[in-house]
Amino acid sequence: GAGVSQSPSNKVTEKGKDVELRCDPISGHTALYWYRQSLGQGLEFLIYFQGNSAPDKSGLPSDRFSAERTGGSVSTLTIQRTQQEDSAVYLCASSLWGGHNSPLHFGNGTRLTVT
C-alpha cells in the first residue's frame, strides 16, 4: 500500500521567505510526527500530532516554525522568514496509534536549502 508521502522532495528558497512542507500519512494512522535531519546531527524531534491536536510541540526550534494537521490526515509544516540554519531534511512519520508498540513509518523527506 501507499506509504508516507512528502512534498516537495526538494525546496530551495531565499533567506527571509516562508515555506510550506506537506506530509500525507498512511491512511488510518492517527499519530503523525515531524523530525529534522541535519548533517552530523541525527534526527531532531519537532512536533507530534494525535489526530488534529498537537500534545507535544516541544521540539519546534523557534516561533518561526508552526504546524497543523487537518481531517486527521494531511499535515503542513510552515517555516516563516527562513534562515540559513533552517537548511536540513525535514522528515515526516506516521504510526497507527502513537504508542510504543506502534512503529513509525517515515516518508522520504523534504530537503530544504535556504540560500
Added chain:
Amino acid sequence: AQSVTQLDSQVPVFEEAPVELRCNYSSSVSVYLFWYVQYPNQGLQLLLKYLSGSTLVKGINGFEAEFNKSQTSFHLRKPSVHISDTAEYFCAVSVGGGSQGNLIFGKGTKLSVKP
C-alpha cells in the same frame, strides 16, 4: 533526560565480514529500543525493536540486536554483511510510561561495505 549515543559515526567493513554497530542509551526508567536503517536517498525504515521479553531481537536482512540493561546498551550485529547493507543506521529510544511513541534518535552510524 533520555539520550542515545552511537559511538561510531562511520564503520567501514569488507563484504562477508561481521559487523557490530554500538548504541548506548541513558534513562532511569524502562525503555523501548529501536534500530532504523536509511538507505541512500530513502526514508528511514524499521530494522528491529525491543519492547519486552527476550533480550535478543532478530530483525530484517539478517540483523539482530541484544538489549543489555546493566550496560544500557543495544548493539546491532550481523555475522556477514553484503554490499547492499551500505546505509546509515540509527538507534532510537522511546521512554516507557507514555503513549506518545516519540523517539529520541542517536546521530547515526554510516556503514560502508566494500568488496
